[in-house]
Amino acid sequence: MSGCIFCSIVAGDIPADVVSSTEHTVSFRDIAPAAQVHVLVVPRDHHRDIASLAVADPAAAADLLAQARQVAGQEGFDDFRLVFNTGESAGQTVFHAHGHVLAGPELPAGAERHIDAASAQNGTT
Numbered sequence: 587m588s589g590c591i592f593c594s595i596v597a598g599d600i601p602a603d604v605v606s607s608t609e610h611t612v613s614f615r616d617i618a619p620a621a622q623v624h625v626l627v628v629p630r631d632h633h634r635d636i637a638s639l640a641v642a643d644p645a646a647a648a649d650l651l652a653q654a655r656q657v658a659g660q661e662g663f664d665d666f667r668l669v670f671n672t673g674e675s676a677g678q679t680v681f682h683a684h685g686h687v688l689a690g691p692e693l694p695a696g697a698e699r700h701i702d703a704a705s706a707q708n709g710t711t
Protein backbone atom coordinates (compact mmCIF):
# COMPACT_ATOMS: atom_id res chain seq x y z
CA MET A 587 0.00 0.00 0.00
CA SER A 588 1.38 3.37 -0.97
CA GLY A 589 2.60 5.37 2.01
CA CYS A 590 2.93 2.33 4.28
CA ILE A 591 6.41 2.05 5.79
CA PHE A 592 6.24 -1.73 6.23
CA CYS A 593 5.05 -2.25 2.64
CA SER A 594 8.09 -0.19 1.59
CA ILE A 595 10.40 -2.38 3.71
CA VAL A 596 8.84 -5.57 2.26
CA ALA A 597 9.35 -4.17 -1.25
CA GLY A 598 12.98 -3.30 -0.44
CA ASP A 599 12.40 0.40 -1.05
CA ILE A 600 13.36 1.30 2.54
CA PRO A 601 16.31 -0.49 4.15
CA ALA A 602 15.83 -2.76 7.16
CA ASP A 603 17.88 -5.36 8.99
CA VAL A 604 16.02 -8.40 7.63
CA VAL A 605 16.60 -11.61 9.62
CA SER A 606 14.30 -13.97 7.73
CA SER A 607 11.77 -14.09 4.96
CA THR A 608 9.20 -16.65 3.87
CA GLU A 609 6.48 -16.98 1.25
CA HIS A 610 4.11 -14.91 3.40
CA THR A 611 6.33 -12.91 5.78
CA VAL A 612 9.38 -10.72 6.22
CA SER A 613 11.08 -10.35 9.63
CA PHE A 614 13.36 -7.44 10.48
CA ARG A 615 14.83 -5.79 13.58
CA ASP A 616 12.81 -3.04 15.24
CA ILE A 617 14.44 0.37 14.77
CA ALA A 618 13.94 1.11 18.50
CA PRO A 619 14.55 -2.21 20.28
CA ALA A 620 12.84 -2.75 23.65
CA ALA A 621 14.73 -5.98 24.41
CA GLN A 622 17.98 -7.70 23.41
CA VAL A 623 16.05 -9.35 20.59
CA HIS A 624 13.24 -7.23 19.11
CA VAL A 625 12.18 -8.39 15.68
CA LEU A 626 9.02 -7.46 13.79
CA VAL A 627 7.36 -10.24 11.78
CA VAL A 628 5.13 -8.75 9.09
CA PRO A 629 2.99 -10.25 6.33
CA ARG A 630 4.11 -9.39 2.81
CA ASP A 631 0.59 -8.23 1.97
CA HIS A 632 -0.93 -5.15 3.57
CA HIS A 633 -3.52 -5.73 6.30
CA ARG A 634 -4.12 -3.11 8.96
CA ASP A 635 -3.69 -5.40 11.97
CA ILE A 636 -3.35 -9.04 13.04
CA ALA A 637 -7.11 -9.47 13.49
CA SER A 638 -7.77 -8.36 9.90
CA LEU A 639 -4.96 -10.60 8.65
CA ALA A 640 -6.35 -13.65 10.48
CA VAL A 641 -9.71 -13.22 8.77
CA ALA A 642 -8.43 -12.29 5.29
CA ASP A 643 -5.47 -14.68 5.01
CA PRO A 644 -5.31 -17.42 7.69
CA ALA A 645 -2.32 -19.09 5.99
CA ALA A 646 -0.29 -15.90 6.23
CA ALA A 647 -1.35 -15.46 9.88
CA ALA A 648 -0.24 -19.03 10.65
CA ASP A 649 3.08 -18.46 8.89
CA LEU A 650 3.58 -15.27 10.91
CA LEU A 651 3.01 -17.19 14.18
CA ALA A 652 5.41 -19.94 13.12
CA GLN A 653 8.03 -17.35 12.22
CA ALA A 654 8.01 -15.98 15.77
CA ARG A 655 9.47 -19.24 17.09
CA GLN A 656 11.85 -19.48 14.14
CA VAL A 657 13.20 -15.96 14.67
CA ALA A 658 13.61 -16.35 18.45
CA GLY A 659 15.37 -19.68 17.89
CA GLN A 660 17.80 -18.35 15.33
CA GLU A 661 18.59 -15.48 17.72
CA GLY A 662 19.46 -18.09 20.37
CA PHE A 663 16.36 -18.13 22.58
CA ASP A 664 13.76 -20.84 23.17
CA ASP A 665 11.56 -18.48 25.18
CA PHE A 666 10.10 -15.33 23.71
CA ARG A 667 7.21 -12.90 23.99
CA LEU A 668 4.96 -12.17 21.01
CA VAL A 669 3.04 -8.86 21.13
CA PHE A 670 0.40 -7.59 18.72
CA ASN A 671 -0.67 -4.04 19.46
CA THR A 672 -4.05 -3.90 17.75
CA GLY A 673 -5.64 -0.47 17.34
CA GLU A 674 -4.44 3.00 18.19
CA SER A 675 -5.56 2.99 21.82
CA ALA A 676 -3.69 -0.29 22.33
CA GLY A 677 -0.46 1.36 21.16
CA GLN A 678 -0.42 0.42 17.48
CA THR A 679 1.47 3.07 15.54
CA VAL A 680 2.14 1.30 12.22
CA PHE A 681 -1.06 0.08 10.60
CA HIS A 682 0.42 -2.87 8.71
CA ALA A 683 -0.02 -6.06 10.75
CA HIS A 684 3.08 -7.06 12.70
CA GLY A 685 4.10 -9.17 15.67
CA HIS A 686 6.84 -7.99 18.02
CA VAL A 687 9.13 -10.93 18.87
CA LEU A 688 10.88 -10.03 22.12
CA ALA A 689 13.54 -12.19 23.72
CA GLY A 690 16.55 -11.86 25.94
CA PRO A 691 18.28 -13.36 28.94
CA GLU A 692 16.15 -11.38 31.41
CA LEU A 693 13.09 -10.26 29.52
CA PRO A 694 11.39 -7.77 31.84
CA ALA A 695 7.65 -7.70 32.38
CA GLY A 696 6.18 -5.24 29.91
CA ALA A 697 9.28 -5.09 27.73
CA GLU A 698 7.34 -3.78 24.76
CA ARG A 699 7.44 -0.04 25.11
CA HIS A 700 3.72 0.56 24.57
CA ILE A 701 2.90 -1.81 27.42
CA ASP A 702 5.34 0.24 29.51
CA ALA A 703 3.52 3.41 28.48
CA ALA A 704 0.17 1.91 29.47
CA SER A 705 1.58 0.81 32.82
CA ALA A 706 2.94 4.30 33.44
CA GLN A 707 -0.48 5.83 32.78
CA ASN A 708 -2.05 3.38 35.20
CA GLY A 709 0.52 4.29 37.81
CA THR A 710 1.74 0.71 37.98
CA THR A 711 5.39 1.48 37.28
Ligand code: 5GP
Nearest residue numbers: 591602614615616617618671677678679680
Ligand atom coordinates in the same frame (compact mmCIF):
# COMPACT_ATOMS: atom_id res chain seq x y z
P1 5GP B 1 3.48 -0.68 16.97
O1 5GP B 1 3.66 0.55 17.82
O2 5GP B 1 2.64 -0.34 15.75
O3 5GP B 1 3.03 -1.90 17.69
O4 5GP B 1 4.93 -1.05 16.46
C1 5GP B 1 5.57 -0.39 15.42
C2 5GP B 1 7.05 -0.64 15.59
O5 5GP B 1 7.68 -0.33 14.36
C3 5GP B 1 7.72 0.22 16.66
O6 5GP B 1 8.28 -0.63 17.66
C4 5GP B 1 8.76 1.02 15.89
O7 5GP B 1 9.97 1.16 16.62
C5 5GP B 1 8.94 0.21 14.63
N1 5GP B 1 9.30 0.99 13.46
C6 5GP B 1 8.69 2.12 13.03
N2 5GP B 1 9.26 2.56 11.90
C7 5GP B 1 10.24 1.65 11.60
C8 5GP B 1 11.19 1.57 10.53
O8 5GP B 1 11.24 2.40 9.62
N3 5GP B 1 12.04 0.52 10.56
C9 5GP B 1 12.01 -0.43 11.54
N4 5GP B 1 12.90 -1.42 11.48
N5 5GP B 1 11.13 -0.37 12.57
C10 5GP B 1 10.26 0.66 12.59
Ligand code: ZN
Nearest residue numbers: 590593632682
Ligand atom coordinates in the same frame (compact mmCIF):
# COMPACT_ATOMS: atom_id res chain seq x y z
ZN1 ZN C 1 1.60 -2.01 4.43
